[in-house]
Amino acid sequence: MKRLMSGNAAAGEAAVLAGCTCYFGYPITPQNELTEYMAKRIPEIGGVFIQSESEIAAINMVLGASVAGARAMTSSSGPGISLKQEGISYLAADELPAVILNMVRGGPGMGNISPAQSDYLQATRGGGHGDYRTIVLAPSSVQEIADLMPLAFDLAEKYRNPVVVLGDGMLGQMMEPVSFDHITRGETYPKDYILTGAKGRASRMVRSLLFDVKEEEEHNWKLSRKYQRIEQNEVRYETYLIEDAKMVVVAYGTSARIAKGAIARLRQENLKVGMIRPVTLWPFPAKIIQEAAKQIPDFFVFEMSAGQLIEDVRLALEGKGHVHFYGRPGGIIPTPVELYRIISRHYYQAERSRKS
Amino acid sequence: MLIRTIFSGFGGQGVLSMGYTLATTAMLEGKHVTYFPSYGVEVRGGTANCTVAVSDEEIASPVASEPEFVVAMNQPSFARFQSLLQSGGLIFVNSSIVDVSSTRGDIEVVAVPTSELAEKLGTIKVANMVMLGAFIRLSNIISFDFMTTNLSQILGEGKSKLIKMNKDALELGFNYIKE
Numbered sequence: 001m002k003r004l005m006s007g008n009a010a011a012g013e014a015a016v017l018a019g020c021t022c023y024f025g026y027p028i029t030p031q032n033e034l035t036e037y038m039a040k041r042i043p044e045i046g047g048v049f050i051q052s053e054s055e056i057a058a059i060n061m062v063l064g065a066s067v068a069g070a071r072a073m074t075s076s077s078g079p080g081i082s083l084k085q086e087g088i089s090y091l092a093a094d095e096l097p098a099v100i101l102n103m104v105r106g107g108p109g110m111g112n113i114s115p116a117q118s119d120y121l122q123a124t125r126g127g128g129h130g131d132y133r134t135i136v137l138a139p140s141s142v143q144e145i146a147d148l149m150p151l152a153f154d155l156a157e158k159y160r161n162p163v164v165v166l167g168d169g170m171l172g173q174m175m176e177p178v179s180f181d182h183i184t185r186g187e188t189y190p191k192d193y194i195l196t197g198a199k200g201r202a203s204r205m206v207r208s209l210l211f212d213v214k215e216e217e218e219h220n221w222k223l224s225r226k227y228q229r230i231e232q233n234e235v236r237y238e239t240y241l242i243e244d245a246k247m248v249v250v251a252y253g254t255s256a257r258i259a260k261g262a263i264a265r266l267r268q269e270n271l272k273v274g275m276i277r278p279v280t281l282w283p284f285p286a287k288i289i290q291e292a293a294k295q296i297p298d299f300f301v302f303e304m305s306a307g308q309l310i311e312d313v314r315l316a317l318e319g320k321g322h323v324h325f326y327g328r329p330g331g332i333i334p335t336p337v338e339l340y341r342i343i344s345r346h347y348y349q350a351e352r353s354r355k356s
Numbered sequence: 357m358l359i360r361t362i363f364s365g366f367g368g369q370g371v372l373s374m375g376y377t378l379a380t381t382a383m384l385e386g387k388h389v390t391y392f393p394s395y396g397v398e399v400r401g402g403t404a405n406c407t408v409a410v411s412d413e414e415i416a417s418p419v420a421s422e423p424e425f426v427v428a429m430n431q432p433s434f435a436r437f438q439s440l441l442q443s444g445g446l447i448f449v450n451s452s453i454v455d456v457s458s459t460r461g462d463i464e465v466v467a468v469p470t471s472e473l474a475e476k477l478g479t480i481k482v483a484n485m486v487m488l489g490a491f492i493r494l495s496n497i498i499s500f501d502f503m504t505t506n507l508s509q510i511l512g513e514g515k516s517k518l519i520k521m522n523k524d525a526l527e528l529g530f531n532y533i534k535e
Contacts, residue, residue: 004380004391030395113395174418175376175391177383261416336416 002177007142007167008033010178011101012041014149015073019185020099021047022072024061026054028080029113030169031103035075055080059087059100066096067206069194071153075101077169078111078119081127088162089128092223093208095193097156099149100134101165103172106331114331115169115254120308123164124282131220133227135163135234136281138252142176146183148279154186159230160193166281168304170254170333230283237285238277241267245274247298247324247347250289250313252278254333255302261336262343271347273300281309286316293320298350300324300343304332322350357412359497360420364405364437365429365450370484374427375406377488380510381503382410390418403432410497425495427487429470430454438463448491450483466494466533473528482525489529500530 005013012034015023023038035051042049048065052058058074065072076084081102091098104119106112123136135155139145148165156163195204210216240260242248251259256277266273276292278285289299299321301310306329314323324346328334361378365371372393379391393406407420422442428434429450435458438447443462452471459465468490470483492500503510504526508519515522 002383004376004383004389169395170392170418173393173395175379175393177389257415258417260414264416333417333419335419335421337421 001181002179004175005142005178006033006173006175007145007171008103008173009037010142010146011075011149011165011167012037013180014146014183015099015153016041016045017180017183017185018071018150018153020071020073020153021045022062022065022070023047024050024052024058024065024072024074025076026052026058026080028077030105030115030172031075031077031101033172034101034103055083056087059084062098062100063087063091063094063096066091066098067094067195069191069196071097071157073099073101075103077103077105078107078116079109081119081122085122085128088134089126089130089132090208091162092126092128092132092134093130093219094206095160095223096162096206097153097160098162099152099156099165100162101167104166104168106329112331113169115171115304115333116329116331117168117253117255117304118306118308118329119166120281120303120305121311123166124284124312132223133161133230133282135159135161135230135283136166137163138166138279138281139171140253140256140277142171142174142178145171146178146180150183150186155234157189158187159226161226161230166253168254169331234280235283235285235287236279237288238279239288240275240277242274242276242292242296244272245296246272247274247300247343247350248292248296249273249275249300249302249343250278250309251275251302252281252309255304258334258336258339259302262339265336265340266343266347269344271344273343273347281312284312284316286312289313289316290318290320293317296321297354298322298324298346300326300346302326302339304334305329324350358409358415359411359425359495360407360409360423361425361427361491361495361497362405362407362420362423362437362440363427364403364433367402367404369429370481371404371427371429372406374484374488375408377510378410378498379408381498381506382408384506384510385498385502387411388413388415390415392418403430405433405437425491427491428454429484429487446494448487448494450487452483466490468529468532470529473532474525477521477524477528479521482521485522485525486529486532489526490533491529492526493530493533500526
């Protein structure tokens with residue numbers, strides 16, 4: 001059965017169905033409906049809901065719940081996510097699973113409350129201090145938010161690493177029909193690291209303070225090998241009409257659905273434009289972009305920022321192909337018609353320069 | 357077919373619930389639908405609006421830069437949103453409190469005295485549903501019969517005592533246009 005729900009509420013329901021029993025958060029627009037939803041829903045399953053005194057407290061509560069073995073999450077937007085970075089770095093260092101949802105708003109600084117995609121680099125480069133990565137999932141509809149929440153919890157436990165779900169104000173606030181019929185608690189992973197009291201077994205220690213530089217280096221290489229495994233195994237993306245494409249749009253989340261609208265118009269005029277939509281922003285789907293570059297000369301990066309995703313596209317292309325760009329930072333939601341006009345101009349220019 | 361409507365008015369006039377009711381009905385009819393509210397700095401007594409997009413296909417953006425329909429329940433919304441309307445579009449205006457004289461020449465105004473009509477039912481609280489009935493009559497986005505038949509499911513359990521009142525209000529608005 002389908003329900004009309006906001007992305008924020010759908011994220012909460014899917015998280016609970018995926019086995020999340022602990023939610024900790026501090027209010028910030030545009031993700032408050034998630035906190036509101038969890039305040040009602042988490043007590044129904046006998047879990048723990050706390051509206052904390054700050055974002056920093058919330059992420060450390062997540063760490064505490066995680067080290068005790070619970071499926072725990074927090075959520076916020078831009079400024080609040082910045083505050084959580086210390087805790088996320090600790091979670092990564094301690095190799096603890098956690099899910100952090102960011103409904104991105106216009107920034108930097110206090111910014112505004114409108115949808116933006118300007119936290120891409122923060123999310124995909126770790127975000128806090130030290131040599132670490134977070135897995136980043138980027139849904140583009142309310143249904144996909146629901147679909148990705150169980151995956152977020154599974155990946156977090158499978159790799160014992162924080163997972164970021166990166167949405168934006170539009171995905172959080174917008175309501176769409178969503179079905180939860182297929183959403184269940186995923187895999188069960190061995191939890192031989194959690195702190196449950198050492199009765200009848202040797203004591204365990206979870207810490208990130210490693211004064212011995214050799215030990216710290218070995219820990220860093222261990223994390224690094226884990227990130228390599230994630231890069232090998234967990235890349236997810238969607239391709240759309242790339243078989244005959246002369247130009248491929250690379251876009252994620254909200255901008256990908258706007259791009260789909262633009263591509264529908266472009267195709268009506270027989271402009272051969274397709275799309276690669278990264279679903280995991282880290283690990284980034286570099287291989288499919290490299291593959292596409294063998295046939296397709298032009299790549300068009302579209303994002304609601306001044307240019308962040310474009311760095312990963314350039315890295316993936318390794319100098320091959322031409323990279324075009326259109327960005328709208330600051331909380332603007334571009335329209336499909338606007339994007340259609342820009343891509344169309346770039347398409348004809350690229351065609352002319354290929355001929356000359 | 358992609359039809360986008362902006363519902364607008366004072367906070368408290370039931371503007372968001374008009375949009376939500378339309379969106380829920382469209383969903384139950386099996387259509388693609390998005391509902392996008394204005395959010396954040398809204399306050400009771402301030403202005404509120406939401407955009408509902410209904411389509412047979414996947415909807416790219418829930419934002420409407422040039423909507424097919426506008427519903428304006430107060431004067432500031434009428435001024436603000438009539439300029440966005442597509443040429444040839446329809447603007448439904450709450451003529452009980454809105455002066456409709458300053459209108460673009462290329463759009464059609466549908467004046468609905470929602471307060472007066474709602475008072476016939478004994479409460480001004482259903483003025484939004486009167487407007488929604490009139491809106492459905494002329495916009496044809498969803499089936500009116502389907503909506504009234506499934507009203508308890510659409511409005512949800514919390515509103516179960518108010519089904520008849522809402523249905524009467526919808527029919528009043530629908531028939532006001534018919535006449």
